[in-house]
Amino acid sequence: MTSTPARAFIFDMDGTLVDNMAYHMQSWLSFMQQQGLNPEPDAFFRATAGRTSHEILAAYLGEHLSREDYARFDQEKESLYRELYAPHLAPAGGLEAFMASAKRAGVRMAVATAAPKENIDFTLDGLDLRAEFAAIAGAADVARGKPHPDVFLLAAERAGTRPEHSIVFEDAPLGVEAARRAGMRAVVLTTTLPAEAFAGFDNIIAMARDFSELDVESLFASAAV
Numbered sequence: 001m002t003s004t005p006a007r008a009f010i011f012d013m014d015g016t017l018v019d020n021m022a023y024h025m026q027s028w029l030s031f032m033q034q035q036g037l038n039p040e041p042d043a044f045f046r047a048t049a050g051r052t053s054h055e056i057l058a059a060y061l062g063e064h065l066s067r068e069d070y071a072r073f074d075q076e077k078e079s080l081y082r083e084l085y086a087p088h089l090a091p092a093g094g095l096e097a098f099m100a101s102a103k104r105a106g107v108r109m110a111v112a113t114a115a116p117k118e119n120i121d122f123t124l125d126g127l128d129l130r131a132e133f134a135a136i137a138g139a140a141d142v143a144r145g146k147p148h149p150d151v152f153l154l155a156a157e158r159a160g161t162r163p164e165h166s167i168v169f170e171d172a173p174l175g176v177e178a179a180r181r182a183g184m185r186a187v188v189l190t191t192t193l194p195a196e197a198f199a200g201f202d203n204i205i206a207m208a209r210d211f212s213e214l215d216v217e218s219l220f221a222s223a224a225v
Helices: 021-034 041-048 053-061 067-088 095-104 117-126 150-159 173-181 216-223
Strands: 008-011 108-112 135-137 166-170 185-189 204-208
Touching (some): 008 150, 021 041, 041 053, 053 067, 095 108, 095 216, 108 150, 166 173, 166 216, 173 185
Parallel strands (some): 008 166
């Protein structure tokens, strides 16, 4: 008798589990201004969402930075973000009910994010959601951020599921591309960018303003997994 393959939902964190990208952008832009740079906000988001802080710092400040410089700048930016967002920390609309439905259906859940450990702790512990996830993969676990597929593949491996039986939830084109390269279908949350920003992707099975518009079994039926 053939057993049913394990299914998984893999959630990006920032802009997906929490509607917080405006605060990330505010903290990044403030940090860049302190360094004498003034990137255009929309272009900056599209170029950086899903990338690790190390990759962003290298792209905008140069590859010459020492390991100590990267660590110091990263800490400065992320501390600023947590200070800005802490009073507003809340789950994305409909998330808790959606996760409860997924749990009843036996779907494994994982987090795959470019965030550092401190931000993962800040969000998952602040929302009391850590215990709901079978696996967590973050920036410290992979050498390359999105659009490389590494973090999604690692999350699926840790959750004990195969890529073709995993559905990714994302809010950024780089993340959807990472899911595509991982062989995973994607659901887009339009918390940060409009639907038009995702034109051309062939792995998107649904788009929604928040999780209240989504149904667990309908998503798997759309993905045919």
